[in-house]
Amino acid sequence: MADPLDIVWSRPLPDGAKPSTVTVSQDAAGRWFVSLLCEDPHVTPLPPTDAAIGIDVGLNHLLTLSTGEKIANPRHERRDRARLAKAQRELSRKAKGDGANRRKARRKVAKIHARIADRRRDLLHKLTTRLVRDNQTLVIEDLTVRNLVKNHTLARAISDASWGEFRSMLEYKAAWYGRQVIAVDRFFPSSRMCSVCGTVQDRMPLSVRTWTCACGAAHDRDVNAAKNLLAAGLAVSVCGAGVRPQRSSPGGQSAVKQKTPRREP
Template identity: 70%
Template sequence: MATHVKRAFKYRFYPTDAQAAELSRTFGCVRKVYNLALQARAEAWQQRQERVNYNATSAMLTAWKKTDELAYLAEVSSVPLQQTLRHLQGAFTNFWARRAGYPTFKSRKKSRMSAEYTSSAFRWRDGRLTLAKMTEPLAIAWSRPLPEDSTPTTVTVSQDPAGRWFVSMLCDDRPTPMPATDAAVGVDAGVSSLLTLSRPVPGLTDEYGKIRNPRHERKDRERLAKAQRDLSRKAKGNGKNRAKARLKVGRAHARIADRRRDFLHKVTTHLVRENQTIVIEDLTVRNMLKNRTLARAIADASWSELRSMLKYKAEWYGRDLVVIDHWFPSSKLCSACGTLQRRMPLNVRTWACDCGTTHDRDVNAAKNILAAGLAVAACGDGVRPQRSTPGGRSSVKQEVVPPQRSRAAAQPRG
């Protein structure tokens, strides 16, 4: 039986001038309400040590609409304004649980422009979507169909820095199960090679099991630098020339992000389709970005997005994603005899073990990651000799992301 999931389907659309103006006003009001509520909550805590919840900010919103200064808030749909208050409440919940930092104010130029509509604020009829305060449906470019017999429950409209308009529809979906397989693969992330697998995969890797890093940012670095130089020469303000220059910078960034995302989707889909078990390292990307020498290359590789894709695709399609601790000495451990080397500087790309085996650093790491991950899935710890880690923790994180359905359910029927 297929897994029941909530899935967002994102499409580009082309608004009329009236729709674009209405959405732009809505974006501005959403940002204003978020900032006002954040300021009110901060002042309540600083002055009276009082926590203000969503219900209190909702009452504040009603009062704000009745003032002459903020009467324009009543001209747009109230649902996106209520939704941004819920998002603020979620941000504070994450802050109190120490999952995120303190919420920050939204900037007109830097923050994402978006508005969220629930089912009471839009009409979905015969494949046509009409938002509140609008008389005409959105002209959506249907790049793929929505799931059959599915109705959107939430709609999010956004505009990116490149000036493109997108609508994201949250629907109930049942991803098509993939046939079960006994294949397993270890994945080592890198910079020169984006990924190194524990075994070569025809059509995906080279003969050594490595996936070339496309380096999308490096390819478009000159174009992006020129656009940013042009923007820096324009006088600050609301002039049309500066707006055009800012749009060129946004388009350059969008081109890089789109190509990177497309490549990661293709790689992760291939890995999930061909393997029942995928083992990766728990890389602390945030800390690694503090290295000024490698920060740009690490950011371009987008390891966090890669892991996120692997995680939700494994859950959807009945695969096992195993995450081992980043303290596991995958590079310094001989995958042939288990000997642990004392030191392994980053500039050492190949090395020879005392047992006579010559290793490629990345390929050897991928093999060790696979062995450790299979041990986690089987008995809860590693199978190779390991040096103790800081704090006395196991060198294997022992985190397994299981699929949401059994392996037997993934067997093809017929």
């Protein structure tokens, strides 16, 4: 095997980039990585655009956009679940200690985990890059993933969807390219509110995927939520951060209130 340091200089750095730190590391799967810390002058803001989009994350579909586009959830962990379970059973049968057979079995498990994580990360990079390049304003829901994974029924699926990593990528790429990411309060009733007339339904179980408002508008649950997120996010960008969800929702009233700004004495 070649010296890992040989890999560093086998690929040229971007024009103008100046390396300052080189880090060589090995992960649990036995793969070597070389990281170069440098300033890249080519990361500059993109030309401004008027496009804005609302993004609703989910499990049936990984993302649903306010344009009506739905991006399938590939469920990377589920695809390799049988292979991972078999490797973990083999590891559990190995004698405890630091024997060669146990190390080999442990590395086999790590390789499957790495394969799942790499495919998930690759998809998220492609999606977030496309969204940031095409839109000036991106509106998402401010979900607390650490609380959501406490639901033992959905914890594995939520972790596999990696909503937290999606948001992290979206935010740092938006900062790179001069875009704006707006997070709407998680209590905002995006799924229960009609995006046409603003009426808020009393209840909306997760099993309900399509519904019809009293005004006659038929809604896909996720597309409707993405449209409402976009509208709320644009209100935040225009009015400031004083937009909060309305807890009581009498029929026909708006689902957001604006805080009245204090007058300076």
